[in-house]
Amino acid sequence: MRVLRYSAILTGVAVLVYGVYGLLTAPEIPRLSGVAYWLLGGVALHDAVLAPAVFALCWLAARRTTPRVRAVLAAVLLVAGAVTLVAAPILLHGRVAIR
Amino acid sequence: MKQPPLPQFHSRLHDERTTTLVGTALGVAFVTAFLTGLVSHVLQHPPSWLAHHLWTRPSWGYRLTQGLHVVSGVAAIPLLLAKLWTVYPKLFQWPPLKSVTHALERLSILVLIAGAIFELVTGLLNAAQWYVWGSQFPFIQTHYWVAWITLGALVLHIGVQAPAIARGFRSPKKELPEAYREDLAAQRQGVSRRTFIATTAVAAGTVTVATVGQSVTSVQQVSVLSPRDVGVGELGVPINRTAAQAGVAAEHVSADWRLEVVGGARPLSLSRDELAALPQTFAKLPIACVEGWSVDAHWQGVRIRDLMDMAGAPHDADLRVVSMERNGAYAVTVMEREYARDATALLALHLNGEPLTLDHGYPARVIVPNRPGVLQTKWVRRLEVIA
Numbered sequence: 221m222r223v224l225r226y227s228a229i230l231t232g233v234a235v236l237v238y239g240v241y242g243l244l245t246a247p248e249i250p251r252l253s254g255v256a257y258w259l260l261g262g263v264a265l266h267d268a269v270l271a272p273a274v275f276a277l278c279w280l281a282a283r284r285t286t287p288r289v290r291a292v293l294a295a296v297l298l299v300a301g302a303v304t305l306v307a308a309p310i311l312l313h314g315r316v317a318i319r
Numbered sequence: 320m321k322q323p324p325l326p327q328f329h330s331r332l333h334d335e336r337t338t339t340l341v342g343t344a345l346g347v348a349f350v351t352a353f354l355t356g357l358v359s360h361v362l363q364h365p366p367s368w369l370a371h372h373l374w375t376r377p378s379w380g381y382r383l384t385q386g387l388h389v390v391s392g393v394a395a396i397p398l399l400l401a402k403l404w405t406v407y408p409k410l411f412q413w414p415p416l417k418s419v420t421h422a423l424e425r426l427s428i429l430v431l432i433a434g435a436i437f438e439l440v441t442g443l444l445n446a447a448q449w450y451v452w453g454s455q456f457p458f459i460q461t462h463y464w465v466a467w468i469t470l471g472a473l474v475l476h477i478g479v480q481a482p483a484i485a486r487g488f489r490s491p492k493k494e495l496p497e498a499y500r501e502d503l504a505a506q507r508q509g510v511s512r513r514t515f516i517a518t519t520a521v522a523a524g525t526v527t528v529a530t531v532g533q534s535v536t537s538v539q540q541v542s543v544l545s546p547r548d549v550g551v552g553e554l555g556v557p558i559n560r561t562a563a564q565a566g567v568a569a570e571h572v573s574a575d576w577r578l579e580v581v582g583g584a585r586p587l588s589l590s591r592d593e594l595a596a597l598p599q600t601f602a603k604l605p606i607a608c609v610e611g612w613s614v615d616a617h618w619q620g621v622r623i624r625d626l627m628d629m630a631g632a633p634h635d636a637d638l639r640v641v642s643m644e645r646n647g648a649y650a651v652t653v654m655e656r657e658y659a660r661d662a663t664a665l666l667a668l669h670l671n672g673e674p675l676t677l678d679h680g681y682p683a684r685v686i687v688p689n690r691p692g693v694l695q696t697k698w699v700r701r702l703e704v705i706a
Contacts, residue, residue, distance in 0.1 A: 225481045232475025236430065239467030246460045254455025259465070262436030263429065271407050278330070282509070291510045295518040302397035302522040306530060309447035 274301075328408040332515050338405045339487025340516055344523070345402050346473065348395040349435070352442075353470050355388035359609060360463055363691050365655070375661045378688030382607035385691070386534030389611030392442045393530050397522035399435055401515070427475050434469030438462065446610045533612035553678060554671045556616050559608055559692065562677045566645025567698045569677060576682050578666070582704030584631030591682045595668055597621045602663040608692035618686045620667035623702070624660050632704040634660075639703040640685055640696045649693045653705070658687045666699060 243249065277297065281290050304311075361369060362381060374380075416422045441462050444451055450458065477484065491499040552558055562568070578594060580587040589597075600622050607613035627638065638654040658664055664687040668675060675681040680697025687695065 221481075225478050228474055228478030228481070232427075232471050232473070232478055234471070235474060236427075236468055236471025239464050239469075239471055242467060243461070243464035246464060248457045248460040249464075251455075254452065255461055255465070257455065258441070258452060259433040259437050262440055263433045266403060266432075266436060267407075267410060271403065274404065275326070275328075275407070282329075287509055291514045294510045294515070295521070298397060298401065298518050299522045299525055302400065302526050303529065305396055305400075306393055306443065306526045309444055309449050313447055313449040315447075 322413045325411040325413060326408075330509055332510065332512060333405050333408050335483050335487040336491065337512050337515060338402065339484050341398060341402045341405060341519055342484070344519075345395060345398040346477070348391045348398055349469070349473060351391040352388055352395065352438070353466055355384040355391070356463070356466055358384045359388060359691060362689075363459075363609070363693065370653075370655050371657060373655065373657055375658055375664070375688045375690075378604050378663065379607075380689040381691055382534065382605045382613040385607055385609060385611055386531070386613060389442070389446055389534065390527055390531055392439055394523045394527045395435075396439055396443070397519060397526060399439060401519040401522075403432070424479055427472050427479070430468060431472035431476055434465050434472060437465050438469055441465075448610065534607075553676045554616075554673050556606060556614055556670060556679065557612065558678045559610075560647070560697075562698070565642075565647055565698070567643050567677070571643050572677065572682050572698065578683060578699065579701040580626050580630040580632075580704070581701060582630075582632070582706060583627065583636075585629070587626065587630045591668070594621055594666070594683065598625065599668075600663070600665055602665055602686070602688075604663060604686055604688055606686075606692050606695060617671050618665055618667040619669035619672075620665035620683070620686070622662065623654070623664045623666055623685070623687075624662075626666060626702065627659060627704065630702075630704065633706055637705040639705055640699060641701040641703065642696045643698040643700045649696065652694055652696060654685070654687065654694075658690060661688060663688055666702075 243255065244252070249255065274297070278294075281293050285293065359381070362373065365373060377383075416425065441452070441458060445458050445462070452458070576591065578587070578589045578591075580589075598621070599619055602618050603615060604618055605613050605615045623638070627636065632638075635656055636659075637656050638659045640652050640654055642650045644650045654664075665685070666683050667680075667686045668683055670676075670679055675684060680699070683699045684697040685695050685699060
């Protein structure tokens with residue numbers, strides 16, 4: 221079990237390093253600032269905007285609603301939120317033109 | 320250092336069991352997306368040591384793997400959101416860094432989350448052909464390398480968290496009946512774990528069904544969110560790039576167009592009528608695009624291997640396909656002999672019973688089984704035998 225665990229850790233590190241090396245040396249990716257901006261921007265958006273908004277809603281719901289209503293609200297929030305995110309490119313950019 | 324006021328999280332669902340269950344589903348989705356993505360990358364940019372080991376059967380292979388790639392990525396969106404919700408309190412752990420190992424572990428988590436969000440966001444936007452990142456980075460190579468980084472961070476994370484995952488998989492009902500009853504009583508105050516898991520599953524299922532229609536044409540009607548309507552478009556097949564986008568104008572394909580087959584012992588130059596007079600082959604083959612959409616179509620044309628034989632190409636020769644398109648990374652591509660020699664690999668002249676339209680690659684285009692759509696070259700000008 222221990223062997224398995226440590227080999228997973230070592231494999232993970234090796235694959236991660238391979239990916240970083242590939243990203244740094246890919247001739248098609250001359251500037252890394254754009255990639256870094258998007259990588260960290262996604263985390264920042266989630267951790268500082270989306271998650272606090274969701275937890276604020278959870279806090280409100282915990283104070284104002286009964287457990288039964290809360291379960292329904294949580295379900296609506298997760299399903300509707302996921303559908304909205306997946307639909308966002310279509311809503312904002314439009315469907316790929318039909319030709 | 321004094322602990323500053325930190326947010327408090329009271330839900331019982333930020334526990335190891337919920338995290339393990341959601342995390343397992345997310346892990347399966349990510350590994351599926353990674354492996355199918357690797358297949359797509361190899362088919363599009365085969366490394367030299369693999370180039371002659373790719374197979375043309377089943378003809379719908381790429382359709383399946385690329386459809387799965389997009390589906391698993393889309394399903395991972397609610398799974399990732401739920402997973403991050405369960406572990407969000409860990410962001411505020413105190414002290415933030417306990418040791419070098421702890422710092423490294425937190426760094427690897429940052430890498431994992433950044434990579435995961437990046438892959439899902441860029442993949443989703445690319446499927447909708449909305450290239451928001453402009454010239455900040457090239458999609459293909461960046462999506463590819465960040466996938467390796469993310470997978471590495473995922474395997475590392477599983478290794479580091481193995482004891483917690485093992486605990487998470489144990490059924491508290493059987494092993495800790497006392498704690499289980501206590502937990503159950505506490506959960507009555509809020510949302511139960513069962514509801515949370517079921518809701519996450521419903522969210523993943525909903526977005527999957529809502530988008531999968533672009534690859535599984537039979538459920539197209541309910542897939543209201545798929546970025547593509549398949550089955551519409553000229554001759555019942557969507558067009559990803561029009562002739563105008565590719566820089567091909569009607570005058571380039573006028574009546575004096577001729578197909579050149581060069582590099583063999585008997586170079587050929589054939590008009591479209593002469594091609595149409597050669598023995599015709601019919602094949603039902605899908606067009607499957609890297610963006611995940613795919614559709615079956617009926618093609619008619621001349622077998623590529625017949626043209627190669629007529630031109631006196633050696634039996635083991637590969638083929639270079641040269642298109643008339645002006646802009647695009649795939650104007651000149653290599654077709655390995657494994658594809659070129661396939662009995663259904665065609666230089667197609669007709670699609671679904673009608674002559675090709677300009678946007679479908681008139682006067683002649685390539686259609687080969689089990690290959691990504693970008694390599695199904697349109698507006699073919701020349702076939703060069705690579706001896």
